[in-house]
């Protein structure tokens with residue numbers, strides 16, 4: 001969704017942000033340091049050497065795992081936080097919807113906060129008078145406008161804060177994840193407003209965990225990991241980087257879980273006295289080593305719709321895979337949205353015992369995917385359905401058609417006059 005972009009409105013250069021975190025000392029440390037402070041300080045770098053320049057008229061998504069520094073970067077752009085080193089330069093009026101609580105005074109009413117907030121954003125009382133009804137109308141909380149905001153629910157709070165932010169005629173709108181606390185109709189309303197902002201050529205920086213939203217709304221996405229900017233490109237490119245980071249986190253989680261279970265089993269075997277939790281699910285030790293799309297037995301990357309295909313998933317079992325294990329595959333769109341998936345259990349096909357390497361073919365009599373590029377994943381799960389390993393982006397598949405249809409499915413639609 002390329003929109004025309006103009007001059008740079010946000011320039012972040014070499015920005016790092018350090019927080020000093022205070023930690024409670026352990027009991028042992030307290031005894032050793034008897035009489036002295038119960039806390040010690042530690043430096044924490046929430047942002048490290050971030051460079052980012054945003055052109056006017058673009059919509060940029062900031063994405064990344066929890067704690068990666070997205071909100072800190074947004075607050076630094078919004079001038080709410082000062083960088084420890086580096087510089088942030090911005091042009092134009094900036095309105096921000098940051099964390100809950102920012103910008104509103106709890107003891108003031110909604111009405112008073114609208115005026116306070118608007119004045120912080122540079123509007124005179126007269127200008128705010130002009131926007132006031134539209135703000136309250138958009139927020140949908142007129143009934144509570146003269147109540148102190150400390151009595152607001154989080155959703156009511158966000159409604160009013162977003163309403164103010166979009167009515168002060170900002171050139172740059174910064175939106176943090178807080179929108180997610182609004183109910184669905186309000187979120188929809190916000191997204192409509194964000195889209196109309198885009199059409200008006202305003203600049204938007206959006207922190208979100210809604211990855212489909214990034215692909216849908218943003219022109220560009222930036223991935224943060226441990227405070228560093230690790231990817232900056234089209235939403236599809238950035239999402240690929242983030243998803244592979246999530247895969248790695250997931251694999252580490254599974255490994256930690258397996259180690260913990262092995263430790264518990266060893267302790268139980270050694271002493272018998274250690275209380276072990278009920279035996280967790282038997283998770284097979286296996287990985288998906290390859291996913292291929294085959295046409296007539298040969299690997300293909302580009303196909304025409306309607307072709308008979310097979311998706312070959314290869315499994316490597318370091319321990320025998322026995323019993324009710326599950327093998328699956330699926331297609332994702334270029335932005336990572338799941339399009340289709342199935343597995344041996346859903347298909348009602350029992351799998352044999354596997355030791356070492358084995359390959360299985362999911363046969364597709366005719367491919368009904370629409371024109372576009374897809375990725376294919378393979379996955380393996382234990383008897384309870386808990387996933388053991390997933391090979392994301394195992395294969396790429398491009399469906400080339402005659403451009404008669406758009407979307408993920410191929411329906412081969414015709415058109416005839418209706419008979420009365």
Ligand SMILES: Nc1ncnc2c1ncn2[C@@H]1O[C@H](COP(=O)(O)OP(=O)(O)OP(=O)(O)O)[C@@H](O)[C@H]1O
Pocket residue numbers: 019020021044046064065066067068069070071072073177
């Ligand atoms: N005022 C603060 N004092 C100390 N540490 C902070 C402060 N603000 C943020 N942090 C820390 O900085 C790191 C980055 O926080 P930030 O809120 O920017 O992450 P995020 O990517 O927005 O996370 P999430 O997806 O969970 O919202 C976190 O480890 C957080 O604990």
